[in-house]
Amino acid sequence: MGRDEAHLGEFDLIRRYFSRIGRARSDVLLGVGDDAALLRMPADTELAAAVDTIVAGRHFPHDSDARSIGHRALAVNLSDLAAMGATPAWATLALTLPSADPDWLERFSGGLADLANAHGVALVGGDTTAGPLTISVQVMGHVARGTALRRSGAHAGDLLAVTGTLGDAGAGLALATGSHTTVDDAVVRELRQRFEYPTPRVEFGATARGTATAAMDLSDGLVGDLPKLACASGLAAHVDVERLPLSSDLQAFASPQRARDWALGAGDDYELLLAVPPDGYAKLASLAAQLDLRLTAIGELRRGTGVSWALNGANFTPAAHGYDHFRGPSTQITV
Amino acid sequence: MGRDEAHLGEFDLIRRYFSRIGRARSDVLLGVGDDAALLRMPADTELAAAVDTIVAGRHFPHDSDARSIGHRALAVNLSDLAAMGATPAWATLALTLPSADPDWLERFSGGLADLANAHGVALVGGDTTAGPLTISVQVMGHVARGTALRRSGAHAGDLLAVTGTLGDAGAGLALATGSHTTVDDAVVRELRQRFEYPTPRVEFGATARGTATAAMDLSDGLVGDLPKLACASGLAAHVDVERLPLSSDLQAFASPQRARDWALGAGDDYELLLAVPPDGYAKLASLAAQLDLRLTAIGELRRGTGVSWALNGANFTPAAHGYDHFRGPSTQITV
Numbered sequence: 001m002g003r004d005e006a007h008l009g010e011f012d013l014i015r016r017y018f019s020r021i022g023r024a025r026s027d028v029l030l031g032v033g034d035d036a037a038l039l040r041m042p043a044d045t046e047l048a049a050a051v052d053t054i055v056a057g058r059h060f061p062h063d064s065d066a067r068s069i070g071h072r073a074l075a076v077n078l079s080d081l082a083a084m085g086a087t088p089a090w091a092t093l094a095l096t097l098p099s100a101d102p103d104w105l106e107r108f109s110g111g112l113a114d115l116a117n118a119h120g121v122a123l124v125g126g127d128t129t130a131g132p133l134t135i136s137v138q139v140m141g142h143v144a145r146g147t148a149l150r151r152s153g154a155h156a157g158d159l160l161a162v163t164g165t166l167g168d169a170g171a172g173l174a175l176a177t178g179s180h181t182t183v184d185d186a187v188v189r190e191l192r193q194r195f196e197y198p199t200p201r202v203e204f205g206a207t208a209r210g211t212a213t214a215a216m217d218l219s220d221g222l223v224g225d226l227p228k229l230a231c232a233s234g235l236a237a238h239v240d241v242e243r244l245p246l247s248s249d250l251q252a253f254a255s256p257q258r259a260r261d262w263a264l265g266a267g268d269d270y271e272l273l274l275a276v277p278p279d280g281y282a283k284l285a286s287l288a289a290q291l292d293l294r295l296t297a298i299g300e301l302r303r304g305t306g307v308s309w310a311l312n313g314a315n316f317t318p319a320a321h322g323y324d325h326f327r328g329p330s331t332q333i334t335v
Numbered sequence: 336m337g338r339d340e341a342h343l344g345e346f347d348l349i350r351r352y353f354s355r356i357g358r359a360r361s362d363v364l365l366g367v368g369d370d371a372a373l374l375r376m377p378a379d380t381e382l383a384a385a386v387d388t389i390v391a392g393r394h395f396p397h398d399s400d401a402r403s404i405g406h407r408a409l410a411v412n413l414s415d416l417a418a419m420g421a422t423p424a425w426a427t428l429a430l431t432l433p434s435a436d437p438d439w440l441e442r443f444s445g446g447l448a449d450l451a452n453a454h455g456v457a458l459v460g461g462d463t464t465a466g467p468l469t470i471s472v473q474v475m476g477h478v479a480r481g482t483a484l485r486r487s488g489a490h491a492g493d494l495l496a497v498t499g500t501l502g503d504a505g506a507g508l509a510l511a512t513g514s515h516t517t518v519d520d521a522v523v524r525e526l527r528q529r530f531e532y533p534t535p536r537v538e539f540g541a542t543a544r545g546t547a548t549a550a551m552d553l554s555d556g557l558v559g560d561l562p563k564l565a566c567a568s569g570l571a572a573h574v575d576v577e578r579l580p581l582s583s584d585l586q587a588f589a590s591p592q593r594a595r596d597w598a599l600g601a602g603d604d605y606e607l608l609l610a611v612p613p614d615g616y617a618k619l620a621s622l623a624a625q626l627d628l629r630l631t632a633i634g635e636l637r638r639g640t641g642v643s644w645a646l647n648g649a650n651f652t653p654a655a656h657g658y659d660h661f662r663g664p665s666t667q668i669t670v
Contacts, residue, residue, distance in 0.1 A: 033486075034551075035385060035416075035419055035551055035552055036383045036384055036385035036418070037385070038419070038483050039381060039382040040381055041376050046375055047373070047376055048374075049371055049425070049460060049473075050427075051427040051429050051471075052462050053462050055464050055466040058465060058466060079370075081371055083370035084371045086371065090384070092385075094386050094471035125385055125473075129389075131390040132467040134469045136388070136471040138427055138460075138473045139371075143373070148365070148373050150365060150369055151370070152369075216369075217370055232368070
């Protein structure tokens with residue numbers, strides 16, 4: 001290399017595409033371009049920090065639109081802060097990519113920037129390296145002291161609730177990787193959109209503090225994630241599977257059984273799973289409605305350990321398991 | 336997969352190797368295991384955050400000892416905070432690796448843990464994914480409000496100084512990748528150590544606040560890095576190349592010209608480059624000496640732009656250029 005002028009220098013590359021992502025924030029004292037960023041925390045808050053990596057061929061198809069990849073890389077992290085009820089403020093990006101293709105970078109950084117702007121998040125540090133496509137984003141935010149939603153705060157008797165609808169992203173991934181010409185185009189577009197452009201429930205997470213007792217985001221599927229919340233709270237969980245919220249698009253696209261399998265086992269929905277005391281549920285549902293967001297009670301937390309599932313009153317054993325990056329895509333179901 | 340019991344689950348993997356890295360800190364309200372970490376910042380400080388990625392075959396040889404890789408992944412980030420004069424507190428790890436080999440993980444996490452413990456840094460978040468070996472660490476720390484060392488703070492007339500010795504890591508990399516049986520074993524060990532286990536100058540960076548006017552760390556080599564500091568400060572820089580501090584090991588191993596080339600152009604030394612007002616230099620050198628650290632004045636900052644080099648009074652043009660991840664390893668010099 002060295003003589004290949006089609007390649008941008010690393011310094012130019014970072015500057016051109018990433019130095020202006022996100023809103024100008026007065027709490028960013030020093031952003032991209034020095035050895036570290038300098039950031040000012042609001043008084044009486046705690047710093048919330050999360051990191052998530054997405055890898056081509058594992059978290060998204062190799063031929064994904066770079067705009068979607070940029071969106072997803074930030075969305076999965078914002079979703080982690082949403083699950084704490086924290087307000088995102090800053091992000092750093094560690095981008096490993098095979099070559100510095102300007103078109104790809106334009107679309108990738110555009111997808112990242114649009115979501116960052118929507119949440120007022122500033123990109124304050126970046127690192128680009130040559131290698132197989134891997135994107136790590138770390139987000140930092142803040143939450144009023146002592147108010148964060150942890151996985152461990154649920155009580156026996158709390159209702160289990162989820163935001164939005166489940167299973168859409170699983171169907172969207174199948175659509176993104178398969179060929180489905182018999183389905184109505186609007187349905188296909190909507191389901192793919194749900195996989196490619198997940199919506200982190202940031203506003204609702206912040207709103208739920210003080211009412212919900214515990215929360216986590218559904219990145220690996222309900223079957224994989226619910227045991228983590230139950231275990232962290234030292235409780236058992238029960239779910240009535242027929243109550244899982246399914247979108248009309250998913251029901252138009254898939255058989256009832258397939259829709260249920262996706263809602264239970266597929267990851268990537270990035271909805272929130274919450275524990276809510278029964279006497280706080282109506283308030284939380286009303287707060288969700290104000291954000292045009294559906295909230296559905298799907299079960300409850302009980303004394304004991306483990307997770308039980310019922311379908312129309314009968315014991316039920318979900319087929320799918322949570323996504324485990326080293327065991328492989330056990331939740332990936334092909335239509 | 337799914338039936339391959341030799342593979343650890345992701346959840347177990349993170350827990351087993353990474354959940355206890357670093358000291359227990361009372362400011363870690365919630366560490367690994369929830370959606371995000373919750374951290375408490377000291378009063379009257381700014382948050383300093385940096386991210387750096389290292390990739391096998393690009394930042395370290397494919398056959399590197401995993402202990403060294405773990406050390407380096409954190410060291411390069413601690414060095415960024417050192418360059419700000421910030422005190423590191425917390426780190427997150429995004430680890431992409433081809434397989435969950437327990438021996439490799441044991442050594443990798445050991446190297447990371449030893450350095451984290453030495454600096455009192457807690458690992459508060461982690462993410463493991465299957466894929467080609469890529470390690471991103473983000474560090475977070477704090478620095479008293481308004482006191483951070485930026486690249487942009489230097490004044491015309493300030494001396495340029497560097498900590499430690501330069502070029503050792505360049506020679507160490509050549510030794511790690513080549514075959515050099517004619518050289519004294521202790522020399523080889525020491526130079527390789529300098530590449531494999533760089534020492535971030537954290538204590539000195541914090542000490543230099545209030546005396547130095549600007550700082551950065553030397554990750555890409557003096558020829559590549561100095562222009563960034565000069566440019567950020569809106570100044571020209573001049574270096575007397577014969578003043579570059581060379582270790583006795585490097586001088587024992589390499590010809591004067593090769594030693595100089597490494598000191599100028601090779602990266603990976605992770606020493607600090609500082610701008611120091613002439614009347615503050617003696618104080619800073621004394622502070623360095625208290626930390627058993629060499630401080631050497633190598634030139635000065637002047638009005639104007641660009642960097643000039645002289646060797647024994649004559650104009651000099653360095654052969655090597657800073658490392659650029661997309662242009663390739665232009666600084667890599669083979670013995």
